[in-house]
Amino acid sequence: MAEPQPLLHMRHITKTFPGVRALNDVELVVYPGEILALLGENGAGKSTLMKALNGVFPPDSGEIVWNGQPVAIHSPHDAQALGISMIHQELALIPYLDAGKNIYLGREPRGPLPGLIDWGRLYVQAREQLQRVRLEVDPRVPVRQLPLAQQQMVEVAKALSLDARLIVMDEPTSSLTEREVETLFEQMRLLRAQGVAIIFITHRLDEIFQVADRVTVLRDGELVGSEPIAGLTEERIIRLMVGREVSAMFERPERAQTGAVVLEVEGVSSPGAIQDISFKLHRGEVLGLAGLVGAGRTELAETIFGVRPASGGTIRLDGQPVAIRRPAQAIQHGIGFVPEDRKAQGLFLRMNVGANIVMALLRQLCRWGVIQHARAEKMGSEFVERLDIRTPSLQQRVRNLSGGNQQKVVIAKWLTREPKVLILDEPTRGIDVGAKAEIHRLMHQLAGRGVGILMISSELPEVLGVSDRVLVMHEGRLAGEFDPRRATQDDIMSAATGSNPAGNGSTSREATLQ
Amino acid sequence: MTAIIQRRALAGWLRRGMVFLILLVLAIFFALTSDRFFQGGNLVNIAVQNAHVIVVATGMTLTMLLGGIDLSVGSVAALVGAISAGLIARNGLPTEVALGLGLGLGFLLGLANGALVVYGKLPPFVATLAMMGVARGLTLVYTEGRPISGLGDTYTFWGTGKFGTVPAPIVLAIVVVVLAWLLLTRTRFGLHIYAIGGGEETSRLAGVAVNRVKLLTYAISGLLAGLGGMLLAARLWSAQPQIGVGLELDAIAAAVLGGVSLFGGVGGVLGAVVGALIVGVLANGMNLLRVASYPQQVIQGIVLVLAVTVDMYTKRLENR
Numbered sequence A: 001m002a003e004p005q006p007l008l009h010m011r012h013i014t015k016t017f018p019g020v021r022a023l024n025d026v027e028l029v030v031y032p033g034e035i036l037a038l039l040g041e042n043g044a045g046k047s048t049l050m051k052a053l054n055g056v057f058p059p060d061s062g063e064i065v066w067n068g069q070p071v072a073i074h075s076p077h078d079a080q081a082l083g084i085s086m087i088h089q090e091l092a093l094i095p096y097l098d099a100g101k102n103i104y105l106g107r108e109p110r111g112p113l114p115g116l117i118d119w120g121r122l123y124v125q126a127r128e129q130l131q132r133v134r135l136e137v138d139p140r141v142p143v144r145q146l147p148l149a150q151q152q153m154v155e156v157a158k159a160l161s162l163d164a165r166l167i168v169m170d171e172p173t174s175s176l177t178e179r180e181v182e183t184l185f186e187q188m189r190l191l192r193a194q195g196v197a198i199i200f201i202t203h204r205l206d207e208i209f210q211v212a213d214r215v216t217v218l219r220d221g222e223l224v225g226s227e228p229i230a231g232l233t234e235e236r237i238i239r240l241m242v243g244r245e246v247s248a249m250f251e252r253p254e255r256a257q258t259g260a261v262v263l264e265v266e267g268v269s270s271p272g273a274i275q276d277i278s279f280k281l282h283r284g285e286v287l288g289l290a291g292l293v294g295a296g297r298t299e300l301a302e303t304i305f306g307v308r309p310a311s312g313g314t315i316r317l318d319g320q321p322v323a324i325r326r327p328a329q330a331i332q333h334g335i336g337f338v339p340e341d342r343k344a345q346g347l348f349l350r351m352n353v354g355a356n357i358v359m360a361l362l363r364q365l366c367r368w369g370v371i372q373h374a375r376a377e378k379m380g381s382e383f384v385e386r387l388d389i390r391t392p393s394l395q396q397r398v399r400n401l402s403g404g405n406q407q408k409v410v411i412a413k414w415l416t417r418e419p420k421v422l423i424l425d426e427p428t429r430g431i432d433v434g435a436k437a438e439i440h441r442l443m444h445q446l447a448g449r450g451v452g453i454l455m456i457s458s459e460l461p462e463v464l465g466v467s468d469r470v471l472v473m474h475e476g477r478l479a480g481e482f483d484p485r486r487a488t489q490d491d492i493m494s495a496a497t498g499s500n501p502a503g504n505g506s507t508s509r510e511a512t513l514q
Numbered sequence B: 001m002t003a004i005i006q007r008r009a010l011a012g013w014l015r016r017g018m019v020f021l022i023l024l025v026l027a028i029f030f031a032l033t034s035d036r037f038f039q040g041g042n043l044v045n046i047a048v049q050n051a052h053v054i055v056v057a058t059g060m061t062l063t064m065l066l067g068g069i070d071l072s073v074g075s076v077a078a079l080v081g082a083i084s085a086g087l088i089a090r091n092g093l094p095t096e097v098a099l100g101l102g103l104g105l106g107f108l109l110g111l112a113n114g115a116l117v118v119y120g121k122l123p124p125f126v127a128t129l130a131m132m133g134v135a136r137g138l139t140l141v142y143t144e145g146r147p148i149s150g151l152g153d154t155y156t157f158w159g160t161g162k163f164g165t166v167p168a169p170i171v172l173a174i175v176v177v178v179l180a181w182l183l184l185t186r187t188r189f190g191l192h193i194y195a196i197g198g199g200e201e202t203s204r205l206a207g208v209a210v211n212r213v214k215l216l217t218y219a220i221s222g223l224l225a226g227l228g229g230m231l232l233a234a235r236l237w238s239a240q241p242q243i244g245v246g247l248e249l250d251a252i253a254a255a256v257l258g259g260v261s262l263f264g265g266v267g268g269v270l271g272a273v274v275g276a277l278i279v280g281v282l283a284n285g286m287n288l289l290r291v292a293s294y295p296q297q298v299i300q301g302i303v304l305v306l307a308v309t310v311d312m313y314t315k316r317l318e319n320r
């Protein structure tokens, strides 16, 4: 078969930010009707390359050839006009607008007079687009009222509705659970059959083997190579990405035994979210918490942490009942919480890396109310090193870090406080294999020092591979407890969907609709 | 789940209805404490006296929805009022021409604000603060600090005349509000104002012509400020150089009372109208009760804070 003409050819792309060379002489080729996985560690330059393609910021040098023609793309508008649409890594929805308006923003169906919008048509079409991605939500609901996964699917619907010839998906799956991921893949395969090309960025390696035709790997802003998926193994891909051997296997050190109960939750409910939850968390234990999106896992964490009100029930720390009504009280009791939505809840985006890391510990770093900068700095660099945070300096603003590195900063912030109980909500979302292994190691290291860890994760292999014990939630209640050494992914899934272990596959819609 | 939705709907309804409720409570309070409140066309008076606030608050609502603000409205009102009056009294231009030029001037001053924000990359607060000073200064230079009178009947009709039984300023305010409401709820331009206020970068990525929308919005705010100034001059039979001092605060208060978010993206023009009426009723009622003017300001401030607190609280309920 003769080589078809590439749909897109990016050549010699170079881009520098102050202090960082994000891209160095990178080349990228995409053919019509293929799914290209674009891989690399956090900070490798994947998003930057895609933003260059989408006209968000032009490269310093290099050339973009589209359909054999050199083109200049100065804005997302230009890109759209060529037939390139993009799902950004950061959610790009306007929270107060409804789903329909978000999907058609900037290209609203015209009404009877110039300047007017045909609202009827807009919502009819929006509903169709939402159904295409199996999202049963009213297009008139403001997107901020939707759970993160559904917001992500709204973005997917938006990108698909553009009828583009090339769709860039920058980590679309990071906040989705298995079921939505399946829907997304189905759509991707359909589009591929129609000749649409897709560039797909992900850190979940198993996904690559499910959909990708070819793989292009970046490392430290340079192209490492492009290969068809056929001859590749997971190990080889990791090698290409990291440049050394890293095990993708989840490691769980065998601990002799876990310690006394540190956190005991008994009969706790929160109106409209969770009901009658009881469990114990031991010192030195990693307790996994699985479930579908909307099962109430985050809500449980928020209740323990005092973000949302608990109605009834008792929470005990080291055997003592405690009243936690505000996060500040939870923190005082030695509970740490790494939230799911790091941008909104975990970070001061405009402040620098160093300040973010020591933020939770300011009081200890102050003498007479004055921050001791030398000590703060020392602590900052220590954690940057320990978690391998890729940043040119402690002075870099957090918003300029790659997604994965931002997550490490949030975790570092809590580690400085050495909490007794650490709750991590999707701690490795959007994090590369190397860093992921690193974060798992950190969790176990903390557990080894006696910290009780509650880890919420939607990634089943992670839940099974890392935890000492697994709880599963379904519709706001606990639906089962498993020993991960013996349980399978199917066991967890059937508990999470509320079907019997024998499993007829019937699932409840309540859970995903929240 | 349905409980959550119901509570949200209730909270949302409460939030939108709150401003009407506050107006109602105030009206009842003043009706009970002063027998003149409902008498002798006092209510119509309130509307007439605050027509210019409604007009200006409408423009303020647009800039605030955008995530900006326009502090120059009071000064622009004064300048446009003075120059339109001067064009008639000093230069003998026909009234229609003077009014048209006045509107054009307001539009241009607003456009200048927009250009400072869009191209000068100044924060809206700073850009319009500068314009506030400049326009007020120009007004004083032009009028030499004295009122300009001799406006003629065609001009003053807009402040004192009637269409049938309805006073002209009220008609004018209603027309402005309805147009703005249509603009915000029916047009691409209106949707884009909300979008930019909710996420400027996101809007840009979606292909919204962010700069154009911003320029035009500030221009409209300027135009409405000018209209408000002329309306005031028409009602007072002369253009006073000091009119509109503090008008920006009334307009902001009206918008905020009406549920417009200071951070953009949320709110609407109808709320702002009721907000303006609250400000008006409060002042009127306190006058009837013979509250001296200095304490009045204190009470106004307290009411504003209370209303916004209630608003934030219900908003939180809605978001839970």
Ligand SMILES: Nc1ncnc2c1ncn2[C@@H]1O[C@H](COP(=O)(O)OP(=O)(O)OP(=O)(O)O)[C@@H](O)[C@H]1O
Binding pocket: A017, A018, A020, A021, A022, A040, A041, A042, A043, A044, A045, A046, A047, A048, A049, A089, A390, A391, A400, A401, A402, A403, A404, A405, A430, A432
């Ligand atoms: N606006 C910016 N200003 C300064 N530096 C930036 C900016 N955007 C990205 N960078 C830097 O450029 C490098 C590449 O970042 P990029 O976001 O492209 O990584 P990535 O491969 O998408 O990583 P991830 O998998 O974590 O999303 C990083 O070192 C990042 O810190």
Ligand SMILES: [Mg+2]
Binding pocket: A046, A047, A048, A089, A170, A402, A403
């Ligand atoms: Mg990225």
